[in-house]
Amino acid sequence: MNAKAPEPSEDDISASEEWLYEVRKKIYSRAVTGWFNNWRVIMVLLTQALFYGLPWLQWDGRQAVLLDLSTRKFYFFGMILWPQDVIFLALLLIISAYGLFLFTAIAGRLFCGYACPQTVYTEIFMWIERKVEGDRLARIRLDGADWNARKIGKKTLKHGLWAAVALWTGFTFVGYFTPIIALAGQVISASLGPWQTFWILFYGFATYGNAGFMREQVCKYMCPYARFQSVMIDKDTLVVTYDTERGEPRGKRGKNVDPRSEGKGDCVDCSICVQVCPTGIDIRDGLQYMCIGCGACVDACDQVMDKVGYPRGLIRYSSENAMKNKWTKRQQWAHLFRPRILIYTALLIVMVSLFVGGLATRDPLKMNVMRDRGVLSREIPGGLVENVYQIQLMNTTEKSRKIRVEVKGLEGLAVHERDLYELPASTNILEPLEVTVPVDNAKKGIYKIEITATSQGDQPISASSKTTFIVP
Numbered sequence: 001m002n003a004k005a006p007e008p009s010e011d012d013i014s015a016s017e018e019w020l021y022e023v024r025k026k027i028y029s030r031a032v033t034g035w036f037n038n039w040r041v042i043m044v045l046l047t048q049a050l051f052y053g054l055p056w057l058q059w060d061g062r063q064a065v066l067l068d069l070s071t072r073k074f075y076f077f078g079m080i081l082w083p084q085d086v087i088f089l090a091l092l093l094i095i096s097a098y099g100l101f102l103f104t105a106i107a108g109r110l111f112c113g114y115a116c117p118q119t120v121y122t123e124i125f126m127w128i129e130r131k132v133e134g135d136r137l138a139r140i141r142l143d144g145a146d147w148n149a150r151k152i153g154k155k156t157l158k159h160g161l162w163a164a165v166a167l168w169t170g171f172t173f174v175g176y177f178t179p180i181i182a183l184a185g186q187v188i189s190a191s192l193g194p195w196q197t198f199w200i201l202f203y204g205f206a207t208y209g210n211a212g213f214m215r216e217q218v219c220k221y222m223c224p225y226a227r228f229q230s231v232m233i234d235k236d237t238l239v240v241t242y243d244t245e246r247g248e249p250r251g252k253r254g255k256n257v258d259p260r261s262e263g264k265g266d267c268v269d270c271s272i273c274v275q276v277c278p279t280g281i282d283i284r285d286g287l288q289y290m291c292i293g294c295g296a297c298v299d300a301c302d303q304v305m306d307k308v309g310y311p312r313g314l315i316r317y318s319s320e321n322a323m324k325n326k327w328t329k330r331q332q333w334a335h336l337f338r339p340r341i342l343i344y345t346a347l348l349i350v351m352v353s354l355f356v357g358g359l360a361t362r363d364p365l366k367m368n369v370m371r372d373r374g375v376l377s378r379e380i381p382g383g384l385v386e387n388v389y390q391i392q393l394m395n396t397t398e399k400s401r402k403i404r405v406e407v408k409g410l411e412g413l414a415v416h417e418r419d420l421y422e423l424p425a426s427t428n429i430l431e432p433l434e435v436t437v438p439v440d441n442a443k444k445g446i447y448k449i450e451i452t453a454t455s456q457g458d459q460p461i462s463a464s465s466k467t468t469f470i471v472p
Helices: 010-020 035-056 083-107 110-114 117-133 136-144 149-175 180-188 194-214 216-222 225-231 296-308 320-325 329-334 339-360
Strands: 065-068 073-076 079-081 239-242 315-318 365-371 378-380 384-395 401-408 420-423 427-438 445-455 462-471
Touching (some): 149 180, 194 216, 384 420
Antiparallel strands (some): 065 073, 401 420
């Protein structure tokens, strides 16, 4: 009989866990200024002005952008999209994906570095953190200090501001699905519904957690885009790159000393590029999937190069081929217009044209005709054969219309009793439609007919549908 294996000790378990899972080290990123940082600030302001401001914009007496799921209507300024227009949503998603492919093939993770919500909200939360707790060293000292009134006050203020931004973000998000002015009134009067309360808190909590605590872990471990970016770039794609040939061997050196005379490169090994990185990587180790391409290390390195009197660009946006072949900027830009980019651009132009053209020529009147399965065909008084249908009419405009329905395809074919329908603005109706033909005019069989709905008044619009008429 085999002896029972000894139970692992707590030390063994802890050692295994440390080996299997890397313990997160908090990143205290340093503030940086420069050309790329200015672009990040501009993108934060633009995207958030759009996100926070758009729900408050009114258009023709209604919220300009409203995704009204309860009525299954999406309002975009003066346009109303119905469930039947889902093709436009699909096309918009395809355009977004192709746009991402195109910009990634040109310049790597531009979206991640400048417009991704995770990056944008992390920037906002880090800005608040710096204003309350100070820059990198001050935050490190504060976290390492014992708890006292000053530390509690700063932490409370920071988390309070984070929570306020997160809740306002959740409120704005729900405002895209519920009229935001009414929603604000409900918040003020504490009369929010359960679902609105849930989504405001849920989205706010997600913002608070992702931007306040998860931060770079979302980019490193959760974002799928980071994993397949390598298949979207090639050797001519512009990415944040460290010029190894120029910078190595790195090391400290004295002032006013030519580094070549000491056998060193231009990198002074100050580690500023690591300190400003929001994901905590060292770009000098080469391109890594954790790099979000924000350019913070480029700004930081340029500032150091200015101080020591070296040319800028030790870390810069460049391509692998440009580095290897020592291309000039002109040669580098010329290789951006390669076949892959031209194909992506052509496809994107075609899809955008289809999207815009489709929206511009979208039918303002839609009609669906379904045969009544309960009554296929019957003879009625007056010597008539009757078929019954269900007709759905959709008015996608903001104007009420009177719709007249006509049928053709068989001699004597006519709409029985009611052929005029009132169709209010932005509504759809489902009504029965009786179609008759004199018994003497048709032999037994199945006939193809066409039903047409036409609006009355100036500038009439129409829609038609083909179906069958059965004579028993």
